[in-house]
Amino acid sequence: MSKKILFILSEYGYWGEELLGPLVACDEWGYQPVFATPTGKRPHALPPSLDPGYVDPPLGRTVTTAEVAVAARELDESTRLDQPLSLAGWLPERPYLSDAGHLRRLESYHRELAEVDEDIAGYDALVIVGGSGPIVDLANNGRVHDLVLAFVRADKPIVAECYGVACLAFARDWDDRRSVLRSKHVTGHPKEYDYKDGTGFLGTDFVIGPPPYPLEYILRDATAPDGFFHGNVGRDTSVLVDYPFITARSTPDSFLAGRKLIEVLESGLRRFGW
Incomplete structure (x- = not known):
């Protein structure tokens, strides 16, 4: 039986190393990556993430090594990301309360979500790749939230990096509205590392x-x-592991996050970093 990892990427730009780190770990251990975006458009790396000379303003230093820049550019220009799954084509959208025939549509929505649970059985883990793009089309994307909830129900690990961690904060069952992160230990972009200007x-x-x-x-x-x-x-x-969540603060944490995912899958790691 093949081992598969689902990677979710923004259509508004991912950070090169934040895809590369987990992907390298999966490749090394024989996990097949499956890529998906909100509407099936091909994802692309944010240009600064491919520039080893780019200085991160809050940190006051470069954050991408020459080696990683080359590898991330080769990945971004390869055919690996050419045909991502469409979340819009895969997962149902919860109807508005004001929609005609709301009750029947809500019932249909829940039936389709049950089918997604069956689909999730074919995956070993979920990775939400970071960068600024997730702010636009992943953080408050209901389909992403439903996917996160499906992986939680299946008791399968979820990696979230940088601004991708917001997807976990907002993933909530509509009955109690509590985040799946309730009482969990996580990391993410701290206030000190936020840009003052120039988020693109x-x-x-x-x-x-x-x-x-x-x-x-x-x-x-x-x-x-x-x-x-x-x-x-x-x-x-x-990088923190508080199973089933593996959260990574930012770019330098990507390769470590990938290694911790493999430890979770292969060695049963359940806690790390706190």
């Missing part, structure tokens, strides 16, 4: 100042009352 996205000329929400604050609220957000500011890496 692919496919649009729209560039904003800081990110539209401080991810740290969202994660602190989502993990209450007994969990915790660990920013690990000033430390080289920040």
Whole structure:
């Protein structure tokens, strides 16, 4: 039986290393990657993530090595990402309460979600790749939330990196509205590492100042009352495992996150980094 990992990428730009790190680990251990985007459009790397000379403003230093820049560019220009699955074509969309025939449509929605649970049986883990793009089309994407919930129900590991961690904070059962991160320990982009200006996205000329929400604050609220957000500011890496979640703060944590995913799958790791 083949081993498969589902990778979710934004159509508005992913960070090269944040795909490369987990993907390299999966390739080395014989896991087949399956890529998906919100509407099936081919994902592309954010240009700064392929530039070894790019200086991250909050950190005041470069964040991409020459070796990683070459490997990430080769991956981005390869055919591996050419035909991603479409989440819109795979998962149902929850109907508006105001839609005609709402009750019948809601029943249909739940029937289709049950089929997604069956699909998930064919995957070993989920990876939500980070970068600025997820802010636009992943963080508050209902289909992404339903996919996260499906993996949680199946008790399968989920990796989320950088701004991809917001998807976990917002993934909630509509009956109780509690985040799947409730009372969990996670990491993510801390306030200190947020841009003050220049948050950009692919496919649009729209560039904003800081990110539209401080991810740290969202994660602190989502993990209450007994969990915790660990920013690990000033430390080289920040990756946490609080099963089934493997969360990574940012770019330098990508390869470590990939290795921890393999440890979770192959060795039964359930806790790391806190």
